[in-house]
Amino acid sequence: MPPSAPDAAQTPRQRYRAQVQQEVKQAALAQIAAGGIEALSINAIAKTLGMSGPALYKYFRNRDDLLTALISDGYEDAAEAIRTAAHRTADRSPRDRLLALAHAYRDWALAQPHRYLLLAGTPAMAYEAPAHTTDSARAVMGPFVAVLAEGGPWPAAAPLYDEVRAWVTGTPGVAEWIAAYAPETTDPVPALAASVLAWARMHGIVSLEVQGNFKGMGHNAGTLLDLEMGALADAVGLAAGG
Amino acid sequence: MPPSAPDAAQTPRQRYRAQVQQEVKQAALAQIAAGGIEALSINAIAKTLGMSGPALYKYFRNRDDLLTALISDGYEDAAEAIRTAAHRTADRSPRDRLLALAHAYRDWALAQPHRYLLLAGTPAMAYEAPAHTTDSARAVMGPFVAVLAEGGPWPAAAPLYDEVRAWVTGTPGVAEWIAAYAPETTDPVPALAASVLAWARMHGIVSLEVQGNFKGMGHNAGTLLDLEMGALADAVGLAAGG
DNA sequence: TAGATTTGGTTAGAGGCTGTAGCTATAGTG
DNA sequence: CACTATAGCTACAGCCTCTAACCAAATCTA
Numbered sequence: 421m422p423p424s425a426p427d428a429a430q431t432p433r434q435r436y437r438a439q440v441q442q443e444v445k446q447a448a449l450a451q452i453a454a455g456g457i458e459a460l461s462i463n464a465i466a467k468t469l470g471m472s473g474p475a476l477y478k479y480f481r482n483r484d485d486l487l488t489a490l491i492s493d494g495y496e497d498a499a500e501a502i503r504t505a506a507h508r509t510a511d512r513s514p515r516d517r518l519l520a521l522a523h524a525y526r527d528w529a530l531a532q533p534h535r536y537l538l539l540a541g542t543p544a545m546a547y548e549a550p551a552h553t554t555d556s557a558r559a560v561m562g563p564f565v566a567v568l569a570e571g572g573p574w575p576a577a578a579p580l581y582d583e584v585r586a587w588v589t590g591t592p593g594v595a596e597w598i599a600a601y602a603p604e605t606t607d608p609v610p611a612l613a614a615s616v617l618a619w620a621r622m623h624g625i626v627s628l629e630v631q632g633n634f635k636g637m638g639h640n641a642g643t644l645l646d647l648e649m650g651a652l653a654d655a656v657g658l659a660a661g662g
Numbered sequence: 663m664p665p666s667a668p669d670a671a672q673t674p675r676q677r678y679r680a681q682v683q684q685e686v687k688q689a690a691l692a693q694i695a696a697g698g699i700e701a702l703s704i705n706a707i708a709k710t711l712g713m714s715g716p717a718l719y720k721y722f723r724n725r726d727d728l729l730t731a732l733i734s735d736g737y738e739d740a741a742e743a744i745r746t747a748a749h750r751t752a753d754r755s756p757r758d759r760l761l762a763l764a765h766a767y768r769d770w771a772l773a774q775p776h777r778y779l780l781l782a783g784t785p786a787m788a789y790e791a792p793a794h795t796t797d798s799a800r801a802v803m804g805p806f807v808a809v810l811a812e813g814g815p816w817p818a819a820a821p822l823y824d825e826v827r828a829w830v831t832g833t834p835g836v837a838e839w840i841a842a843y844a845p846e847t848t849d850p851v852p853a854l855a856a857s858v859l860a861w862a863r864m865h866g867i868v869s870l871e872v873q874g875n876f877k878g879m880g881h882n883a884g885t886l887l888d889l890e891m892g893a894l895a896d897a898v899g900l901a902a903g904g
Numbered sequence: 905t906a907g908a909t910t911t912g913g914t915t916a917g918a919g920g921c922t923g924t925a926g927c928t929a930t931a932g933t934g
Numbered sequence: 935c936a937c938t939a940t941a942g943c944t945a946c947a948g949c950c951t952c953t954a955a956c957c958a959a960a961t962c963t964a
Contacts, residue, residue, distance in 0.1 A: 433932070433940080440941095456787030458700070463921060475942055477923070541784035542873055545698030554878065576892060579885050587880020616881060617890070624866020631784055636796065638829020639858060643821050648859070650818060655893065675911075675961075682912090705950065717913055719952070910961070921950070928943075934936090 441479050443469060445493065448486055452534045457541070462486070484547055487538075491549075494535045495556030501528040506563040514570040515653040515660040521563055522618070522649045526626050526642065533630045540627055562601040564618050569602035569611035571656030577613055584613045614656050621648045683721050685711060687735065690728055694776045699783070704728070726789055729780075733791075736777045737798030743770040748805040756812040757895040757902040763805055764860070764891045768868050768884065775872045782869055804843040806860050811844035811853035813898030819855055826855045856898050863890045 430438075447465045462483055466476045480486040505524030509517045529536035543549065573581070588594045588608055598608035605611055625648065628634055629641040653660070672680075689707045704725055708718045722728040747766030751759045771778035785791065815823070830836045830850055840850035847853055867890065870876055871883040895902070 431932080437941090458786055458788070461921065462923090471941090472943070474923075474944090478941060483922070537784050542779050542869075544700050546700070576896075577889055580881060580889055583881040583885055591878070591880065613881075616879070616886070620866040620870060620886060620890070621863060622866070623870055624862040624864070627784075627869065628862060628865055636833070637858070638833065639822060639825040639855075643825055644858070644862060647819055647822055648862070651893070651897065654818075673961085679912090703950065704952085713912090714914070716915090716952070716954095720912060725951070906964090908961105908963075910959105912957105912959085914955100914957075916954085916956105918953085919951090922948090924947085925945085926943100927945105929941090931938105931940085933938080 437479070440469075441489075444476060444479055444486065445490060448490060449535065452490075452538070453532075456534065457487075457538065457544075460487070487547065488550055490535075491538050491553070492556065494539050495553070495560060497535070498525075498528050498539065499556065499559040499562075501525075502560055502563050506566070513661050514567050514658040515650070517567045518564070518618070518653050518658060519646060519649050521567060522622055522645050523642070525560075525622055526629075526645055529626045529630050536626070536630055540623060541631075558597050561615055561619060562597070565598055565611050565615045566601040568614040568618065568656060568658070569598075569605040569608075571610065571614060571653070571658045573610045574614070574655045574657075576655075577610075577617075580613045580616075581609050584616070585609045588612060610656065614652065618649065618652055621652065679721070682711075683731075686718060686721055686728065687732060690732060691777065694732075694780070695774075698776065699729075699780065699786075702729070729789065730792055732777075733780050733795070734798065736781050737795070737802060739777070740767075740770050740781065741798065741801040741804075743767075744802055744805050748808070755903050756809050756900040757892070759809045760806070760860070760895050760900060761888060761891050763809060764864055764887050765884070767802075767864055768871075768887055771868050771872055778868070778872055782865060783873075800839050803857055803861060804839070807840055807853050807857045808843040810856040810860065810898060810900070811840075811847040811850075813852065813856060813895070813900045815852045816856070816897045816899075818897075819852075819859075822855045822858075823851050826858070827851045830854060852898065856894065860891065860894055863894065 444465055447468050448460055451459050451461065451464065460483065462476050462480075463473050466473050469476075480489070502521055502524055505520050506517070509520045512520065529540075588598070594612075595608060598605065598612060602608070602611055622645070625641050625644050634641060686707055689710050690702055693702050693706065702725065704718050704722075705715050708715050711718075722731065744763055744766055747762050748759070751762045754762070771782075830840070836854075837850060840847065840854060844850070844853055864887070867883050867886050876883060
């Protein structure tokens with residue numbers, strides 16, 4: 421009956437419930453930070469919260485549900501970090517902005533590796549991501565699309581363009597997504613293709629770094645990221661300087 | 663007393679033991695293929711082999727030990743696949759060879775995604791990789807180093823070169839590794855840096871593909887790989903044609 | 905060949921987990 | 935004030951890993 425105010429101002433019961441859910445997620449993140457996803461235990465969380473075992477099932481249907489909530493939160497937080505970086509560099513050159521966005525992505529990952537791995541790590545085979553995950557991922561990549569839309573076509577990427585074009589024309593929602601972040605762009609294909617490239621490059625570097633695969637090797641992942649994003653910027657002709 | 667023949671010809675007991683270990687690993691791979699790493703269960707394997715529970719602990723100290731064995735085998739198999747591709751393309755141009763190696767890497771991953779994720783997926787936080795893992799990974803990358811050593815320096819990569827140079831001079835074994843795969847090369851730094859780049863790019867593309875992150879997007883990962891490896895070949899000036 | 909030893913296999917069980925069933929008590933609701 | 939929804943509980947079924955204690959057969963040794 422209370423006309424669903426956007427956030428608080430629900431019934432006290434609902435507010436209590438929401439608060440406990442927050443505490444559960446908090447404890448869950450602490451567990452994951454300490455021992456990885458596989459250490460996430462409904463039982464153990466309940467104990468740290470002072471309640472016993474099955475009580476938590478009143479708040480999350482099961483372990484996967486809790487995981488899903490954590491992942492959703494993570495995407496939102498990551499998207500926010502990227503957005504912030506985009507705003508903070510609004511007056512810089514496109515090339516600089518691309519590097520800044522990529523570093524924001526990496527910095528977010530390094531600041532909370534466990535949370536990053538929740539999003540970008542190997543998903544459990546049993547786990548089925550909810551449908552809205554696509555939207556969340558698009559929100560993270562949106563600012564990249566916006567910046568890369570300022571570049572031009574990359575001749576060598578022609579085969580990729582063909583595939584991306586089929587995708588954007590054949591799949592509802594994709595064109596709207598691009599339009600939302602790069603409204604001035606007439607042809608979304610080059611920007612979208614470049615964004616996929618940026619995503620793959622960032623994922624490669626950052627996930628290797630976060631997983632510890634670079635340990636014992638002499639290079640800095642930030643240097644790698646600079647080089648790769650710079651090369652991409654050059655390839656699509658993003659204006660430098662600023 | 664029998665002068666440790668390289669493989670078989672041990673005592674019958676040892677041969678039996680080795681055979682059971684093989685069967686265990688076989689069953690383990692089947693489990694992982696069906697349900698991911700988290701589905702790997704010593705107990706369940708024992709049952710499929712007709713023995714009961716704790717018997718398997720006579721063959722593998724614990725779950726992590728079994729996992730380690732699977733990972734070791736995986737590295738060997740992957741290295742073999744790359745080596746084969748290298749041999750099969752011995753007469754082609756360096757550029758073509760780089761693409762062929764990258765596709766061999768991807769093909770191996772796609773043919774047995776569960777095994778690939780064992781090597782490249784997010785490692786469990788509790789799991790400690792044995793020391794020889796580094797050697798295995800170097801064996802996989804070796805052929806890439808060999809091909810990329812035929813290229814020249816890439817000016818934009820200068821900052822990376824500095825870091826890699828410090829690594830190769832400061833870490834015993836690295837120079838030897840490079841020398842083993844690219845004996846003619848005087849300065850290993852550009853080849854090594856390019857190999858790191860190739861690794862990161864391949865990992866980004868292939869792991870996203872195998873994890874299913876490209877699902878619903880219109881591009882083919884093979885196209886992406888062609889583009890990225892081609893761009894790298896161009897950057898380091900690998901000769902084309904042939 | 906006979907005894908000693910190693911080793912593969914067994915069952916029992918401790919301790920952990922997920923998730924369900926069924927109960928009680930209490931906080932909101934009409 | 936009566937009623938209902940719900941937060942919490944205990945008990946339990948059914949998995950899991952891994953240890954302990956024991957048995958029997960294969961192998962080694964004297």
